[in-house]
Amino acid sequence: MNANATLLSNEKILELFNLEHHQVQKIDIKGQSDALNVYITLQVEEQTCPICESKTSTIKDYSEKKLLHSLVTHIPCYIRYRARRYKCTTCNKCFFEHNPFAYRNMKITQLTVYNVLNDLKSPHETFTTVANRYRLSPTTVSSIFDSHVSVSRQKLPAYLLIDECYAYHSDRSDYVCVLIDAMTKNIVDILPSRKKQDLVAYFSQIPLEERKGVLGIGIDMWYSYRVVAKQFLPNAFISVDRFHVYSDLMKRIDSIRVDTMKKLKPPKNWKQTEDKVKRQEYYKRDQQYYLLKKFNWLLYKNPKATTTVKDKKYNIFDPNVPKQRNKKLGKFLNLYDIIDLILQTSNGLEDAYNMKFLLDQFFNESKAENAHENLNTLIRVMAQSRVASIVDFSRTLGKWKNEIVATFNKVEKCTKVTNKKTGETHYEVSITHINSALIENRNRIIKQIKNNASGYRNWERFRNRVLYVLNEDATYRINPIIKTTYDKGLS
Structure with missing residues (x-):
């Protein structure tokens, strides 16, 4: 395929690879019975050294990178990218040019990452089903999810629902505690235990002014909820549905x-x-x-x-x-x-x-x-x-x-x-009126997420998946979360 003709008449093709006209020097698409290969060479551009931040245009050598791309799903699609290695004339550091296809140290393209994350928004999907769709391993899909999804606790709402759900087994409890905004239907947070001491530890970390903003709370007939609500939500009436x-x-x-x-x-x-x-x-x-x-x-x-x-x-x-x-x-x-x-x-x-x-x-x-x-x-x-x-x-x-x-x-x-x-x-x-119909519906979906995956062992991953699926405004981060050695040790 002629590169110039392709770039001029088929700019939509470039969008499929996250490219613009001025970035591409050469592109060649070869379809085979077992795979679709896209050969790409980028334009030569001045690069910034990651060490001393000096500008350089000195090319040392080339290296072909093979990236899995989810342009199509019925056959494998690979971007075979001829990457240049530049040499800094100031500090002699050698480094690869910036590429728009993939994140650093990854062998799959950004589009594949986004497709994986978008599919995981459905409660019906598991890490394995998504992995099979995009020819990845379940471990890779789990790693993508952990690197791009981290959902924070929402602010306590005016009207809060609390209930437990048999969805995650741990040494401390077989139930997760689910906190839901009764008005917006969003999950505020889920906790790995419904025990009194764990609830006390959780609510004691929330500022008093925020806790005072809760005006009503709906619970089931679990005494620990009532005790904790009276202690930490001073302005809320307590309702048993x-x-x-x-x-x-x-x-x-x-x-x-x-x-x-x-x-x-x-x-x-x-x-x-x-x-x-x-x-x-x-x-x-x-x-x-x-x-x-x-x-x-x-x-x-x-x-x-x-x-x-x-x-x-x-x-x-x-x-x-x-x-x-x-x-x-x-x-x-x-x-x-x-x-x-x-x-x-x-x-x-x-x-x-x-x-x-x-x-x-x-x-x-x-x-x-x-x-x-x-x-x-x-x-x-x-x-x-x-x-x-x-x-x-x-x-x-x-x-x-x-x-x-x-x-x-x-x-x-x-x-x-x-x-x-x-x-x-x-x-x-x-x-x-405050009622538990909403939280029972959410509990059903939480159980579905757990049952589809035959259970979870990683609590943070399970928590993020539930919040990511059930909260419409929950989304993924464009750039992966970089964990420090300290963070990895904690997890």
Whole structure:
């Protein structure tokens, strides 16, 4: 390929190699069945000595460098660059000319580095999948990421969410502690432990003025979070999201269900029992066991949920829903009938299930003005339950009373809205409550990052990857981070 003709008529080609017209002396592209080779020689330019900073144009010799380039991915692409070595006439130092293709001491081009970093922005990618795409080793991709990505902690927001996620195993903990801005959805930081002493050490390093700016905090029912929040966030109200309250009650209901199943499960060979009375009893127990095992999900279903039967929508527990024959039970039933049969298997299960409706009523009908009084009433009713675990749950509600009431606190949310037609942006203010739905979504993605890679061993790399993926404004550094010997020792 003629160099001048290529430079004049195909300047777009030069852009693919991070070059401009005046930089290139010669370029030749040779396509082969197994690779694409691009031979490049740069123009002779005056160079600056890296030692004494003198100017020199004295060329000592040439050396061909082979750089992997990600211009295409279906076949390997290499830049074969004829690099000049210059000699300083002042200090006699020999050095290579500056090249626009690659960073110092690297055998891959800058474009390849940028493509690797852009691909790692997706939670679906791993270091191995990206390495295979660009014909690199996973170690090289990890090194590129470590050299270009270092995400700092964000400033504590006005409304903070704290939760743990089972995503990183270490000697100190199996959980990471996730801090999220409730309004912007950005992750403020993640910590390798949720233990009290580790949280104290972390927040004690943050200036008091910054901590005073936190006005509200949403947590789950982990006592260490409450203790640390009261100690280090003096101006924040503490809120326990209703999801975690429901979760605690659901675990207790499920425990009652499992205990009931163990009592009802008939012997393996019950059908061979000669005693007709006992066989009839075992038959009934077998049906009840089947209901508790097959339809246990109905115990946790929202009563406002809907179901579609013959293209018509019904409330899930509407008694008028058309019935279908259940082969095991030998009856025509709908979900209303099935939940009724399930509750008949145990008085304790029925009592606990009814308490779930009282909890629904509390959250749906209470407001900030009467939530405290309504919660006290709910606690008194649950404390009189015949089921020990429900009585214990009433004590839990009493211990977290103030934090549950705080879930009804209203906060202002400022949202940035962009007009798709004009491109203009403005901010809209709305009233909302602090809830954990956002942090549960982020936890899911954090687990996905961990599971896709079959786990991480390097904490800093895992932390940077999570922040890099989940924060839209997190980006990579154009120039690699140069670590000193001291920094390497610390890492």
